[in-house]
Amino acid sequence: MVNHFPPLNALRVFEVAARRLSFSKAADELCVTQGAVSKQIQLLESYLSRPLFNRTPQGLTLTEAGKHYLPEITAAMQQIVSATAALQQARKNTxxxxxxxxxxxxxxxxxxxxxxxxxxxxxxxxxxxxxxxxxxxxxxxxxxxxxxxxxxxxxxxxxxxxxxxxxxxxxxxxxxxxxxxxxxxxxxxxxxxxxxxxxxxxxxxxxxxxxxxxxxxxxxxxxxxxxxxxxxxxxxxxxxxxxxxxxxxxxxxxxxxxxxxxxxxxxxxxxxxxxxxxxxxxxxxxxxxxxxxxxxxx
Missing domain, CATH: 3.40.190.290 (D-Maltodextrin-Binding Protein; domain 2)
Structure with a gap:
């Protein structure tokens, strides 16, 4: 299972960029450079062997693959956040x-x-x-x-x-x-x-x-x-x-x-x-x- 796990940092960057539909806004939210965001997206697209964004003069849009991938990744991220918060809260009072x-x-x-x-x-x-x-x-x-x-x-x-x-x-x-x-x-x-x-x-x-x-x-x-x-x-x-x-x-x-x-x-x-x-x-x-x-x- 570990061998088929996508790069986690790239997933995080993808979730933010897809939500904001902007590499520059994603860079601001993540406190990194726009180039770092672009590099992580390219890494994930290379891993998946398909594009996740359409890059147009008018801005970014999600490809069909990106549209299907985003809600699953968002749910997974939220589950990780919830599980971590629950564990921290349990530890806090234990x-x-x-x-x-x-x-x-x-x-x-x-x-x-x-x-x-x-x-x-x-x-x-x-x-x-x-x-x-x-x-x-x-x-x-x-x-x-x-x-x-x-x-x-x-x-x-x-x-x-x-x-x-x-x-x-x-x-x-x-x-x-x-x-x-x-x-x-x-x-x-x-x-x-x-x-x-x-x-x-x-x-x-x-x-x-x-x-x-x-x-x-x-x-x-x-x-x-x-x-x-x-x-x-x-x-x-x-x-x-x-x-x-x-x-x-x-x-x-x-x-x-x-x-x-x-x-x-x-x-x-x-x-x-x-x-x-x-x-x-x-x-x-x-x-x-x-x-x-x-x-x-x-």
Whole structure:
């Protein structure tokens, strides 16, 4: 099919020249020289092996071939313009968000109906990712990442600080008659493999004046993401540290509890990262506002 495709630039020139019935007016509309218009028409006529214009002292007229060809080419051009405009409009309102699996699974996906109600014109495409992101290398307009709290993250907006809760299944808690914070930490501790010192830091926060050592009672299996730890806690595998905004709204309904109401500020936060050249995109700004408001009330 490609081998039989006529020269596109010549088709565009033909459509304008046939509509205006003037090479000079076509040149003005296309911002080229009259000679360039004439050359493109000759190229197309040579490709088709027939003339498209009658060149007379009184001006241009279309040949019979030109009269039949023009409406078909005009329709095709309009279809291309319409298809391009539709694609550009769809892209205009579509954002690709690169997001950590835990943030999406435990918080954002359950809130999609609220997001769609608040921003009905926004189309959001989500892909999962973790770690550093280079917007030029990945097809994403923005990303959400958990990073150490800092004022030096470029093109980043802090959505919420990370507050971790020690969460356990109600049955496991009751079965072990866990009546103190020390006893809670004697249960199997679910490790977060990408932050292996998390339990040690939490223990130091919980008992700042104690010389006791964190019990060596971790689970046999560690997990990379909070949503995986959440699944293990539901299966009564042990105690896990989970971000408050991801879990608080479902604590009662899921039989998970934070028995002593402990809240631990980890020194991390969840940031919205944007591509520098899209920082002021209206859709990104609207989504940023919605995320900030929702997490402020979580």
């Amino acid at each position: 954002l690709t968000l690169n997001i950590s699996p835990s943030f999406s699974n435990l918080w954002l996906i359950p809130k999609l109906s609220e997001l769609q109600h608040s921003l009905p014109d926004l189309k959001l495409s989500m892909v999962t990712g973790d770690g550093p992101i280079q917007f030029g290398e990945q097809e994403a307009d923005l990303a959400i990442r958990c990073l150490p709290l800092s004022l030096n993250h470029e093109h980043a907006t802090l959505l919420t600080e990370e507050i971790l809760l020690p969460v356990v299944h109600r049955d496991l808690f009751l079965q072990n008659a866990t009546s103190s914070k020390e006893a809670l930490l004697s249960l199997p501790l679910i490790l977060h493999t990408t932050r292996p010192e998390l339990w040690t830091q939490f223990y130091s926060y919980l008992f700042p004046d104690s010389e006791a050592i964190l019990p060596s009672n971790s689970c046999a299996v560690g997990f990379e993401h909070f949503f995986m730890s959440h699944a293990a806690i539901l299966q009564k595998q042990g105690v896990g540290l989970l971000p408050d905004f991801m879990i608080e709204s479902t604590l009662a309904s899921s039989n998970l509890v934070n028995p002593f109401g402990i809240r631990y500020a980890s020194g991390y936060g969840y940031y919205l990262l944007t591509s520098p050249y899209k920082a002021y995109d209206p859709n990104i700004m609207a989504l940023k506002t919605w995320l900030t408001q929702q997490l402020a009330t979580a």
